[in-house]
Amino acid sequence: MKAVFLVLMVSLNVIAQSKPANSTKLGEVLPLDATGRVQYQVVEQIGNTNKDELFQRARRWFAQTYKSANASLQISDAATGELSGKGTFIVRPTSIGIPQDTDVDYSISVEIKDGRYRATIDNFFVRVKTIQGPIETVKGASKGFMQKVYDQTNDQVYTLLLSLNRALKTPKSDF
Template sequence: MKKIIICLIMLCSLAVQAKEFTEVVEISGKNKSQLYSSAREWFAETFKSAEDVLQMDDSIAGKLIGKGMGDITVKSGMVPVSFNYDFTVKVFIKEGKYKYIIQDIAVISEGIRTNYEDYEAAKEKFKNKKKRVAFFDEILNSIDSDMTQIVVSLKTKMKGIEDDW
């Protein structure tokens, strides 16, 4: 079943704009060093191994880039189907502000990596097949929900008060 779904998605890929979560967030009262430290701590707390996740860690340039993974379970008819997905998280830091970008989101099933955008294209291609569209929607909504939680946790950590014990 998974193989059929993956093949259908790959066959109906269209030129769709890449899915991306991004924002510039201003944080008054925090300098670049404090924001960098908060972002680095967030990576360590959010992912199992920040050292394995981080692909770039440059405190001078104020850049942190990591590759994250997650998993979702959705129903295909009455049967739960589990998928892994991966994504890239970039955090750029300047005095009093930071920018995050979450991009390159892809679902991984049976060793095949399918871009988020291909699922959106598949929804359009199969718009007359309600069950299939509902299945694709469930995958995309689950990933969107996870990405929203990641953004909320990053924002919370970045605006947090430094513990001056």
């Protein structure tokens, strides 16, 4: 019995020591860059599609995804293959059982090259009632409330990235 207890204690100690002291995720969900800011970044291969065609698909995605692509797009440079802009989505975490509409602003950039792209989503800013600030340092909200914001933000960003990926992999119809 003592041997089983000793093995269990040693195993728990190894597990506890294997977790990094400085987590690379905020709330165990949102990825952090080297400076401690939340940042999502993906690089995807898109077969043999040239830069110009991918750029047009990305422009079309911006127009379909945002109410006003011109308002959200700040850079649209076909020569460099760069598109960047700002967006907002709403998450609805609950506080004492009541959903709280919470705006999450962010920046998005898409860099296009022949056969591939890189998408970066960062600069997250949270706004709900009287509470606002960068998602990494927002003050005045409970830890449980912010965890719900983190979880729902993560879901929204993955949905956005999946939508972009589908759009860039789908050729334009001739009609």
